[in-house]
Amino acid sequence: MEFLQQNWYWAALAVASGGWLLFDFARTQGDKSQLSPVEATLLINREDAVLVDVRDQGEYAKGHIPNARHIPLADLERRSSELEKFKDRPIVLCCASGNRSGAAVSALKKAGFEKLFQLRGGLFEWEKAGQPVSRKRK
Template structure:
């Protein structure tokens, strides 16, 4: 008890950081659309998921998920009719960090797509996980 009285600031810091981690854990569990690179690979292999890369052409050319279709973020709404044939397939959206692909996912959900997943952390996380990178155009 004396230790806590003398080091109250460390105890408060530990309690605050622990609370923050719990909030993030609970928040992350509620959003099933955010998937890790490993979960994405399983979805591709088991359910024939289609990967859509929403980055710009230059970013896509530097490296992307193998067999990913390239539909830049700015073209998502315009090309949603072209994507209609994939409406019943799981779609994994990816970008550099996961932010643009999350916004693209929201657009596709509004267009009636239901099986939308966002690659959490984007290509940065994909590469960090040691997943394969392709430079072929699809």
């Protein structure tokens, strides 16, 4: 007890960080549309999911997930017909950090797509997880 009294700030920091981790865990458990890089890889390999990169051309050229289809977010509504043939397959949307892919999910839901997923953390988390990145131009 004396240790806690002398080091209350460390104890408070431990409680706060533990609470934040618990909050973040609970928040992501309810949203099954957000996939980690490993979950996305499993979905691609097991269910033949289609990966769509919604970043702009310059970002895509600097590096992208191998075999990702490139449809910039600004063009997604106009080019959603390119994805029609994949309507019965899961579609994983990817951007740089996970923000634009959320908007892409909304746009494709409006277009009638149902099996939509988002790469949590985008290409940043993908690379951080040690997953492959291609720099080849298509």
